[in-house]
Amino acid sequence: MEERRARAAGIDITRVQAEGGTSQTMLPGTVAVPPQQLRIVAAPAAGLVESVLVAPNEPVKAGQPIARLRSTDLLEAQRTYLQALSGEALARQRLARDEQMFKERIIAERRLLTTRADYDFARTTLQEREQMMALLGMAEPDIKALRESRRMAAALVVTAPEDGVVLETRTSAGERVAASAPLFSIARLNPLWVNLQVPLPQAMVIEPGTRMSVPGTPAQGEVVRLGRSVDPTTQSVTAVVEVTDGAETLRPGQVVTAAVALRPNGTPQWRVPAGAVVRHAGRSWVFVQVSDGFRAKPVTVIAETASGASIRAGLAPDDKVVSRGILALLAELTDIYGG
Structure with missing residues (x-):
């Protein structure tokens, strides 16, 4: 673009600012229980719930009675x-x-x-x-007592399958339940997962092993898996963080804002105004001033705020990028790269 056309379009340029060291970005996430740590306790037989012996959020031990069920199937x-x-x-x-x-x-x-x-x-x-x-839930001592006394029990005791916390009770005393109907959900709450929603442009700089912390709490962990599918509504992918330190300060279902540390990967990192970055054809771009106008250059967005953005790109300290009046240049980008 000629200088005359650039002035007419109201284009402003700004020198890029170098950023060094490990940076971080803030991402929203939801605390969840790893599926292998969640147990659903089902009714071993059809019958009448005689009593519920635990409440939500109550810690339980393996083998602890949590309900009594009167069942004709047991008889x-x-x-x-x-x-x-x-x-x-x-x-x-x-x-x-x-x-x-x-x-x-x-x-x-x-x-x-x-x-x-x-x-x-x-x-x-x-x-x-x-x-x-x-x-049907009869313990070995109960079977032995039946074998020796030949006296049948009308009710059976439902016990916790492992140590954990009762997250949910799905029944109440006096309710009739079918066989295999879910009664309780019990979970082991250490470690926990934080499912981060990562905008697609930033997904390129997050990888397994990336560290994460929750500001204001001692909770921290690292990314164990980065999703391959993209949410069509938010255009984000899910990064699963396993929190091993400070997991007791988090609660399943809690919405958090996590600080994700981004390690340098050899590509220079720069700070530019927020208006300097444009999205097109599934990528992020800045327009760098060259001798005969401006040239579109693809970049990786690390973090964004209302005033600026951190990017990684092969730029030089003296490079200047367009910070305002980018619409005219976007039209030329569309002509060159399609869209």
Whole structure:
């Protein structure tokens, strides 16, 4: 562009300012529980919730009772277990008798083989019934007490599967629930994740290992994964930060503003006015003054504020960029690169 046209378009130019060292950018994020640390406790059988023994935000230990459930399915499982227990004892006695009779040559071997097969079937059936009660939530001591006393329990105790905090209770006393209906969500809250929303132009300078902190708290961690898909509404990608230090100061679902430290990557970093950067064709550009006008140069945006932007680009300390009146130049950029 000729100088006369530049003056007519109201174009102003500004010298770039060098920035050195590690810089940082502020990004919004949401605190979340890593999926491998979240457990959903479901009803082991259909029945009536007799009592709920914990409240939301209450810490629990593995094996701690958290609810009592009265279930006819449990009664039926105990009945069939006791029936299988009697059948196994009878089959074992028959096998012992037939083995003795076979030694005394009173019965044929064929009968002994049949008796052994009947005992194996009875033993397998007993194991199956015992596993069924375990799936319904009966602990080994309770199964042992049933085996010894033969007294059936009308209710079963739902216990916490691991140490954690109750995030949500999805049932209440007196409610009828179906088998496998979710009752509680329990989570281990250290470490936690912060899902950062990274604008697409800045995603190029964030990588696994990038450090992050939450101002005003001791919470800090590093990026463990950078998303590949782009949100069509915000044109941002998700960076997952694992917070290992100070995780206890964060809460799942909390919205935070995180400070992300950006390490130098060998490309010079510069400070320019906010109006000097323009987006086109999925990239960020500045217009650098050259001898015969201005030349569009692609840049990587590190951070932006209302007054300025930090960029990485192959510029020189004496370079000047357009800071105002950029619309006329944008039209020429469109002609050159399309869009």
